[in-house]
Amino acid sequence: MKTTLTPGVRGEATHRVVSAELVSHYHPEAPPVFGSPFMLMLMEHAAFNAILPHLDVGEQSVGTGFEFEHLAATPAGATVIARAEVLSIDGRRVTLSVEAHDEHEMIGQGKHVRHVVEMARFLKRIRHKIEP
Template sequence: MLEKGLTAVSRTTVTPQNTAAAMGSGDMPVFATPAMVALMENAAMLAVAGALPEGATTVGAEMNVTHIKPSGLDTEVIASAVVTEVDERKITFTVGARDAEGLIGEGTHVRFVVDRARFLAKVR
């Protein structure tokens, strides 16, 4: 059952492949903002995956985050997501990301519950 308080985390290590320079979001060898956002989205997806009806999934619709500080190569980054509101198919999360030195990013994320087959049928 979808409800407030569901939570999950996702982890990654900063590698040359997920830096700003490699992803094209900057030119420095630090954890890319798009990689941080994807990690936060993954945590949100995982937080509700077990509470969805069969055949359903969630899709990201909105992300409002601040990337506060850089994380260098070989640093472990952990993103968390907590459900703060459920309004029918709309799920709102508080998301955050941390490394060993503390908070590196935070914000809110919105996902919608969709029927997987119907959603994919719309893709051309």
């Protein structure tokens, strides 16, 4: 992790909502609006992008904490922009504020924690779950 990873570092991710991300895709009786897990994923992408330039070779960040509110509904075809900003760093634990907007309004906000991990060590730890 580089010393450039400091509070105030920002990242962004943009996405056009597709029909497979509507709640109605999974529950036909539900409204045809952007599902919360997909909004969270976009927030995660923004946080990932914020941290990425500040990692050393062999490191990656993984999501470990999520606390968010879905404030407004968004239909298919809309463009959603998620933004993340680093609030604090405690060892390998990075806390970010996250928010998402469609073309009309803020649709979500929250806090997200990511851990910076050494990829080799991380993958070694799950090897027994892959190999019988």
